[in-house]
Amino acid sequence: MPDLRRLPPGQTAVPFAVSERHTGFDTLDVVTQQGTSHHYSRSPDGRVRYNYSNFRFLWPSECDLMGRLAGLILRQRTADWKGSPFTAESTDHVSIWRK
Template sequence: MTDTIWTAEVAARYDASSAAMFAPEVLGPAVDFLAERAGGGAALELAVGTGRVALPLAARGVPVHGIELSAPMAARLAAKPGGDAVPVTLGDMATATAPGRFRLVYLVFNGITNLLSQDEQVACFLNAARHLEPGGAFVVEVFVPQLRRLPPGEVALPFDVSDDHLGFDRYDVVRQRLVSHHYTVEADGSTSTGRSPHRYVWPAELDLMARIAGMAPTERYADFTAAPFTAESTSHVSVWRTSA
């Protein structure tokens, strides 16, 4: 996937295309939540990307290490102010090993769905558990599949319809996959397109993956503000812990 999706071109425009995720009302609660779960210890971010979360978390005094598949994304992180404080191990988040043990491992912004098979997602949970100290926390932020919104016979749902961006998810319910399609009007008036494949995963399925990895569920919220998770929630932030 690194050659076809997380390329140098994508890395160059990633922050701009994800500007809404950098908004203080989005990023602030995420950093607060993660800093609290780090509990004064070190943190490991899987799929650290360009450092959207890792850099402000490190600025809060939490030692942060990252694992990242895409060298261009990691290079963008390293070039930012404070980037030298977040060392990155290049590799697959399901298998790569970072040095040391951590009080917190986290995977945000739907990163778990970039692993396109159940086996890979289970391997990611096992890898997170291997990196955790006893009693350490694994935090995942991910969307809840919106299959209830699909009318009979339909396979596509819009997730963003705005003046400069159209986004649609096309579901394959047999393989538990979706492909996100993006149509963006750039600053110069040109139009760009993009697509990314995902394997969607249910909260209960993630709990079972955690159990396979020797972790137990301890918290689940609708988002990083700790809003209650309900049947109508479109995303969740879940926490699992290793045995103390």
């Protein structure tokens, strides 16, 4: 889940990594809930390589609806694979469903 609170009105890009060897940012479309992660990596010889990946972000409430429509029951939701509590501040979620 993107941290939309960091996205002022009119801004479409959010950096997530900035270092001498790697720069990464996401461009987001909040209407279609789609985004692209852009990665620029500098190799030891100075060349820069660009990679990207497209994604669609999905809110937990959408997962809940799809699970209910599929006849599943939500058993647990955490903020990460370590089992940290899921809160309003969580930027990720792991949901466990059961038939």
